[in-house]
Amino acid sequence: MADLVQTKSLEDKSSVDIDTVMTTNILIPEFDLSDPELWFAQLEHYFTRHNIKSEGVRYQELCSVLPSSVAKEVRDLILSPPTPQPHTILRREIMNHLSLSDGQRIQRLFQGETLGDRSPSQFLRHLQALVGDNTVGEAVLKQGWIQALPRYVQHCLDAQDPDTFSSHLARIADRIIERGPPTASSMIHYTKKEEPANDPVIAQLIASVKSLTEAVSKLQMGHKDKSMSPQRPRFVSRNRLQRSKQSGQFCWYHWKFGAQSTTCSQPCAWPKQTLKNIGKQITPPQVATTDAGCLNSRLFYVRDKNSGLNFLVDTGAALSIIPNNKTELGRETSSVTLQAANKTKIATFGQKTMTLDLGFRRQFPWIFTVADLDLAILGMDFLERYEFLVDTNKRRLTLKETSKYTKGTESRITSLNLIQTPPVTTAKFQDILAEFPELTKPNPQPSKSKLKVCHAIKTEGAPAFAKPRRLAxxxxxxxxxxxxxxxxxxxxRPSDSQWxxxxxxxxxxxxxxxxxx
Structure with a gap:
C-alpha cells in the first residue's frame, strides 16, 4: 500500500492527494443543468474538503460525473485532455456552453419568470441569482419582483416606504402570503366563465330560484296587508298556542329548533335518519372545489434536472402542462381548450416535446400541452404511460418498473382537475364525444393492434439515388x-437497411x- 501511495503515475499528484482520493467514500454532487455555476461552487467545496489540489485528479473527477448531454458538448476536451490545466479549461468550456448571456438573463428577468409556488423571498433570491453581476439596478430588480407578485400583495407593499430594502419587503410579502395562502384558481390567466344560459342545469336552477323569490314576495305582501288591517287584538290561550305549534306533527323541540335540535319527544314526524345525529357534533358537508383554502393540499412537486422546472404531480389533471412563459410559442392560441373543475376556460398554445430527468437514472420524453398557467403539471397521461405510483402521504413518486422513488416537495396548491373540452360546443355532439373520450384525449402511445396478421415487405436492390443534403x-x-x-x-424501430x-x-x-x- 505504501508503494502504491508513493507512485506518481498521474501528472502533478502528490502522495497526499492520491491517498485522499483513494480513501474517500463521499459522492460528488450530481450535476445540475439548471444552475451549473452553483454546481461548480459545490464541487470546489468538495475538492477543498478532501484536499484534492491536483488539476489531473480534478479533471478526472469532473469527467466521471458529467451527464451524457453535457459530455457531448465538450467531447473533444474529454477525448484529448487539454494542457497544462485540464480541469480549469474543461470547466470554462462547460460554463460557456451552459451559462446564459447577459441579454438572455435580462430577457428572462422581465419576460419568463413568475412566482409560481415559491414564496416571495425565494423568488427574490432567484431573481438576484439570475441577474448575477449584471448592471441591472436594485430599483429595476425590485420593481420587476413586485410586478410578479399577486395583486393583493402588491397593494400591501405599495403602502410601504419606497426606500425600504427589498429583503425587508420580501419578509413582509411572506407574511401576507402565509395569512392568505394561494389557491389553484389563482394560477389561471385570462379566465373566461361559461355562460349560465348554455348549461340546462344552471338554467333550471335559475328558474327555480326565480319562482321561489316570487312566492316569498307574495307571502311578504300578504303578511304586510294583514298587519296593516285594523283588527282588535285577541287573547290566545296557552293550550291553543301549543296545539297550533304541533299542527305539523312535530314535537316542540323540532318545531322550535329544526335540524339543530338535540332532543326529540314522541310523537314526532321528524325524519328518522336525522335522529341518529342527536348528541353529536354537527359538521358542515365537505364541498369539492379548487377555490377552497389549500392548507389541506396533499400534492407535491418533483424537479426536472434538465429544465430546472418544478412539476406539480396532480392525479386529478388529465393532461400534462407546461406554462407558456417557459416556451417560445408566442401568444397565438390553438383550437384546443382546457377546462378546470370550476368551469374556467384555459387557453392553450400548442404542444412542446420535452425530455424529463426526475432522478431515476433514465429520461422520460413527453409531449406537453402549453397552457396559460403559472405552473407545470404532470398529469395522468404521463403518470399512466410510465406507470408511476403516487404516494401523497409520504410525497413520493415511485417508478413501478424499478421500485425506485424520488421525494417531492410539499405544495400549497390544490388540484385544478384539468380536462380537455371537446372541439365542438353543439349539444347534439357533446353526448357522443362524452361516450368516446379517447377521440379527444391525447394519447402519444400507439394503440396495440388486435389483429393476428402481420405483413412484412422486404425490398432488394439499391433505391433511387439522391445526393445527401446537410440539415440546418x-x-x-x-x-x-x-x-x-x-x-x-x-x-x-431501428432499421436493418444500409440505405x-x-x-x-x-x-x-x-x-x-x-x-x-
Missing part, C-alpha cells in the same frame, strides 16, 4: 429529438413545431 443545425436538433421520442415510445431516405422538415401550424417528412 436547428432543424437537425429538432429532427433528432422527434425520432428519439418516437423510438422510445415504440412508434418506430437512408432524404428528410424534409415542414413547419406545423403551431409556432416552433416541425414535422419530419
Amino acid at each position: 443545425p436547428d432543424k437537425l436538433k429538432l429532427a433528432r429529438a422527434e425520432f428519439d421520442y418516437m423510438l422510445q415510445l415504440g412508434i418506430i 437512408a431516405s432524404p428528410l424534409h422538415m415542414v413547419p406545423k401550424k403551431n409556432k416552433g413545431d416541425w414535422r419530419p417528412c
Whole structure:
C-alpha cells in the first residue's frame, strides 16, 4: 500500500492527494443543468474538503460525473485532455456552453419568470441569482419582483416606504402570503366563465330560484296587508298556542329548533335518519372545489434536472402542462381548450416535446400541452404511460418498473382537475364525444393492434439515388429529438437497411413545431 501511495503515475499528484482520493467514500454532487455555476461552487467545496489540489485528479473527477448531454458538448476536451490545466479549461468550456448571456438573463428577468409556488423571498433570491453581476439596478430588480407578485400583495407593499430594502419587503410579502395562502384558481390567466344560459342545469336552477323569490314576495305582501288591517287584538290561550305549534306533527323541540335540535319527544314526524345525529357534533358537508383554502393540499412537486422546472404531480389533471412563459410559442392560441373543475376556460398554445430527468437514472420524453398557467403539471397521461405510483402521504413518486422513488416537495396548491373540452360546443355532439373520450384525449402511445396478421415487405436492390443534403443545425436538433421520442415510445424501430431516405422538415401550424417528412 505504501508503494502504491508513493507512485506518481498521474501528472502533478502528490502522495497526499492520491491517498485522499483513494480513501474517500463521499459522492460528488450530481450535476445540475439548471444552475451549473452553483454546481461548480459545490464541487470546489468538495475538492477543498478532501484536499484534492491536483488539476489531473480534478479533471478526472469532473469527467466521471458529467451527464451524457453535457459530455457531448465538450467531447473533444474529454477525448484529448487539454494542457497544462485540464480541469480549469474543461470547466470554462462547460460554463460557456451552459451559462446564459447577459441579454438572455435580462430577457428572462422581465419576460419568463413568475412566482409560481415559491414564496416571495425565494423568488427574490432567484431573481438576484439570475441577474448575477449584471448592471441591472436594485430599483429595476425590485420593481420587476413586485410586478410578479399577486395583486393583493402588491397593494400591501405599495403602502410601504419606497426606500425600504427589498429583503425587508420580501419578509413582509411572506407574511401576507402565509395569512392568505394561494389557491389553484389563482394560477389561471385570462379566465373566461361559461355562460349560465348554455348549461340546462344552471338554467333550471335559475328558474327555480326565480319562482321561489316570487312566492316569498307574495307571502311578504300578504303578511304586510294583514298587519296593516285594523283588527282588535285577541287573547290566545296557552293550550291553543301549543296545539297550533304541533299542527305539523312535530314535537316542540323540532318545531322550535329544526335540524339543530338535540332532543326529540314522541310523537314526532321528524325524519328518522336525522335522529341518529342527536348528541353529536354537527359538521358542515365537505364541498369539492379548487377555490377552497389549500392548507389541506396533499400534492407535491418533483424537479426536472434538465429544465430546472418544478412539476406539480396532480392525479386529478388529465393532461400534462407546461406554462407558456417557459416556451417560445408566442401568444397565438390553438383550437384546443382546457377546462378546470370550476368551469374556467384555459387557453392553450400548442404542444412542446420535452425530455424529463426526475432522478431515476433514465429520461422520460413527453409531449406537453402549453397552457396559460403559472405552473407545470404532470398529469395522468404521463403518470399512466410510465406507470408511476403516487404516494401523497409520504410525497413520493415511485417508478413501478424499478421500485425506485424520488421525494417531492410539499405544495400549497390544490388540484385544478384539468380536462380537455371537446372541439365542438353543439349539444347534439357533446353526448357522443362524452361516450368516446379517447377521440379527444391525447394519447402519444400507439394503440396495440388486435389483429393476428402481420405483413412484412422486404425490398432488394439499391433505391433511387439522391445526393445527401446537410440539415440546418436547428432543424437537425429538432429532427433528432422527434425520432428519439418516437423510438422510445415504440412508434418506430431501428432499421436493418444500409440505405437512408432524404428528410424534409415542414413547419406545423403551431409556432416552433416541425414535422419530419
